[in-house]
Amino acid sequence: MRGWTYLLVIPVVAVLGTASGQQAFLQHAASGLKPAQRASDKANSTGNLIFWSVSSLLQHWPNTRYINGHTITAATVPPGTILYHGRSNNDRPMTLDWLATDPEHSFVFCWGKCYLYTYVTTRPLRLAYFDGSSASKVMSSGVMDTQDIVIWGKVRSDMARNERVRIQELCKWGEQYKLDGFVRMEMDFEIMICDFDAGMKLISESKVIPHITTEGRFYSDFINLSHRALLPRPPPHRPAPELPPGWRGSARSEMSTAFEVLNAGMWHNRPPGETRIKIDYSRILSFFDPALSSLVRARAGKSKEEFRLDEISEADSKYTRDKLDDIFTRDGQGSGIDWGSITQVVVDRYGKRLELLQHILQNPESNRNVTEQVAEARSQVLIMLTPYMLVSAIPPNLTGPVNRSWIDPVVKHCASTHIAWTPETLLTPQEKSIKAAVEEVLSQICGVLGDIWVDAFDSENSNVKELERFLTKWQLDITQLMDWLDWSVWLKCKPACGPEEICYIPTWPWGYRFGRNEVGKVDMTPRCVEAVVPYSFLQPSRPGPHSS
Numbered sequence: 001m002r003g004w005t006y007l008l009v010i011p012v013v014a015v016l017g018t019a020s021g022q023q024a025f026l027q028h029a030a031s032g033l034k035p036a037q038r039a040s041d042k043a044n045s046t047g048n049l050i051f052w053s054v055s056s057l058l059q060h061w062p063n064t065r066y067i068n069g070h071t072i073t074a075a076t077v078p079p080g081t082i083l084y085h086g087r088s089n090n091d092r093p094m095t096l097d098w099l100a101t102d103p104e105h106s107f108v109f110c111w112g113k114c115y116l117y118t119y120v121t122t123r124p125l126r127l128a129y130f131d132g133s134s135a136s137k138v139m140s141s142g143v144m145d146t147q148d149i150v151i152w153g154k155v156r157s158d159m160a161r162n163e164r165v166r167i168q169e170l171c172k173w174g175e176q177y178k179l180d181g182f183v184r185m186e187m188d189f190e191i192m193i194c195d196f197d198a199g200m201k202l203i204s205e206s207k208v209i210p211h212i213t214t215e216g217r218f219y220s221d222f223i224n225l226s227h228r229a230l231l232p233r234p235p236p237h238r239p240a241p242e243l244p245p246g247w248r249g250s251a252r253s254e255m256s257t258a259f260e261v262l263n264a265g266m267w268h269n270r271p272p273g274e275t276r277i278k279i280d281y282s283r284i285l286s287f288f289d290p291a292l293s294s295l296v297r298a299r300a301g302k303s304k305e306e307f308r309l310d311e312i313s314e315a316d317s318k319y320t321r322d323k324l325d326d327i328f329t330r331d332g333q334g335s336g337i338d339w340g341s342i343t344q345v346v347v348d349r350y351g352k353r354l355e356l357l358q359h360i361l362q363n364p365e366s367n368r369n370v371t372e373q374v375a376e377a378r379s380q381v382l383i384m385l386t387p388y389m390l391v392s393a394i395p396p397n398l399t400g401p402v403n404r405s406w407i408d409p410v411v412k413h414c415a416s417t418h419i420a421w422t423p424e425t426l427l428t429p430q431e432k433s434i435k436a437a438v439e440e441v442l443s444q445i446c447g448v449l450g451d452i453w454v455d456a457f458d459s460e461n462s463n464v465k466e467l468e469r470f471l472t473k474w475q476l477d478i479t480q481l482m483d484w485l486d487w488s489v490w491l492k493c494k495p496a497c498g499p500e501e502i503c504y505i506p507t508w509p510w511g512y513r514f515g516r517n518e519v520g521k522v523d524m525t526p527r528c529v530e531a532v533v534p535y536s537f538l539q540p541s542r543p544g545p546h547s548s
């Protein structure tokens with residue numbers, strides 16, 4: 001095999017070695033009859049957005065970065081899953097109440113006293129999941145839009161804070177589909193439960209040591225973003241924590257409680273995300289569906305974080321509700337294809353590599369000259385295209401007219417690998433839309449890589465001026481591609497954080513001013529902040545003199 005490849009390559013190199021051959025080839029690469037369609041030209045395409053949401057489901061980080069959800073899915077929680085409820089009194093919840101997947105989240109809802117209820121699921125719970133930061137209660141920014149469409153058929157900003165009515169209405173809607181509840185996300189994941197006797201058993205009811213509360217302060221920010229440090233808190237005054245006789249030393253401070261729910265949410269930042277909830281990928285409704293033309297119009301000229309559903313037309317709202325009806329009543333399991341895994345494979349294969357290629361092209365440390373930069377970039381492109389680099393994909397005639405079509409089989413092979421064999425007849429309409437999104441994303445990635453390869457193929461014989469031109473062009477291509485994809489694997493602290501720090505982006509309720517729509521105004525640059533409450537802040541939490 002190696003010998004064969006070698007034989008094919010040698011004559012081409014020989015042709016390229018001549019001055020006229022090289023010049024013709026460069027012209028050929030430069031004018032480009034058939035470059036991949038540029039991502040930036042595809043103003044209304046939504047493959048990138050659907051791909052992004054499918055690959056981000058149940059992950060805390062991307063849904064904190066873009067808080068307005070655009071996806072509703074069917075989901076289940078398997079039997080044997082432990083769920084929590086915390087409160088300051090012992091009125092055990094029976095209906096229409098909230099459970100957390102992590103006790104760190106339940107503990108937030110304890111003031112003064114803390115009763116922690118632990119439940120186990122006894123059968124799979126049937127749920128609907130709203131992506132985004134869909135439990136960020138007081139922002140009328142769009143976080144509740146998908147829920148509003150389900151309940152009222154339109155966005156109701158007057159209902160943004162009305163959680164009681166919301167859970168009643170959601171459960172009422174879900175009754176026809178035998179839904180047990182609804183999954184949402186804020187600092188961590190939660191489940192709104194319609195009936196605590198259905199599919200669940202109480203396994204413990206514990207009165208636990210509470211944290212020290214500082215009235216009215218919990219929701220104020222506790223991270224000084226400009227300083228990467230925690231903000232000092234005023235000493236607690238009321239209510240006095242109910243610590244048992246014989247307790248000694250500091251109890252949990254409110255700041256530590258706030259910090260730990262953030263931490264717990266962050267356990268689910270990256271794939272596989274919140275694993276106790278299972279998505280049914282054959283039942284995913286995306287509001288990025290290009291058929292929803294009123295939303296295509298509404299998104300025009302807006303940034304991704306501002307996308308929302310308040311301008312949905314009546315017809316499109318009805319269309320989505322009909323789709324939901326189908327999603328929650330349809331029999332059968334779809335194709336069984338694990339779309340979450342397919343999107344993950346694509347992100348795994350290209351995420352770090354595109355980032356590395358971009359770094360080589362930008363050369364921020366200025367440690368390579370153009371010859372080296374182009375050679376390194378070429379080698380990265382070759383690495384990415386290796387499984388598709390057919391021995392027949394060689395420019396056939398470099399002296400002839402400009403024609404880039406020799407790269408087409410490589411691009412086609414690269415773009416179709418993951419989806420060409422999906423059994424079309426078994427796919428649900430929602431799976432077809434995910435398949436189309438994967439197809440679009442792959443054809444963009446492979447198209448851009450193919451384009452670069454046409455330039456790069458003989459770049460080792462190019463002069464410095466040509467190399468500089470290549471670098472400028474490739475940089476733009478890769479940057480546009482990465483901007484269009486906007487994968488959250490690229491959203492991280494640079495450089496990485498130290499052992500006593502976490503990488504943080506504003507997470508409601510912190511980092512936002514309460515009750516205001518600040519979407520698009522909050523600085524979402526990831527930054528490292530202290531992960532340990534400083535010793536000096538532990539002191540005020542000592543029980544005693546401050547109680548009223």
Ligand SMILES: *[C@@H]1O[C@H](CO)[C@@H](O)[C@H](O)[C@H]1NC(C)=O
Nearest residue numbers: 224225226227228229231232
């Ligand atoms: C954050 O820290 C900086 C630097 O110490 C300080 O100037 C600023 O006032 C702090 N911000 C708040 C809100 O405390």
Ligand SMILES: *[C@@H]1O[C@H](CO)[C@@H](O)[C@H](O)[C@H]1NC(C)=O
Nearest residue numbers: 041042043044293296297300
């Ligand atoms: C995008 O959609 C809008 C609204 O439907 C339409 O006016 C515009 O021509 C479309 N643009 C492209 C590039 O397709």
Ligand SMILES: *[C@@H]1O[C@H](CO)[C@@H](O)[C@H](O)[C@H]1NC(C)=O
Nearest residue numbers: 368369370371372373463464
């Ligand atoms: C770049 O550096 C290499 C050595 O690493 C050298 O051979 C080459 O001539 C340099 N190219 C330019 C354009 O300076």
Ligand SMILES: *[C@@H]1O[C@H](CO)[C@@H](O)[C@H](O)[C@H]1NC(C)=O
Nearest residue numbers: 024396397398399400401402
């Ligand atoms: C390559 O193209 C040139 C110019 O069109 C033509 O004269 C030549 O015959 C072609 N060679 C091959 C092998 O097709």
Ligand SMILES: *[C@@H]1O[C@H](CO)[C@@H](O)[C@H](O)[C@H]1NC(C)=O
Nearest residue numbers: 033396401402403404405406
């Ligand atoms: C380019 O080459 C392909 C395959 O050799 C050929 O089918 C196609 O007609 C050519 N296109 C142009 C514009 O010459």
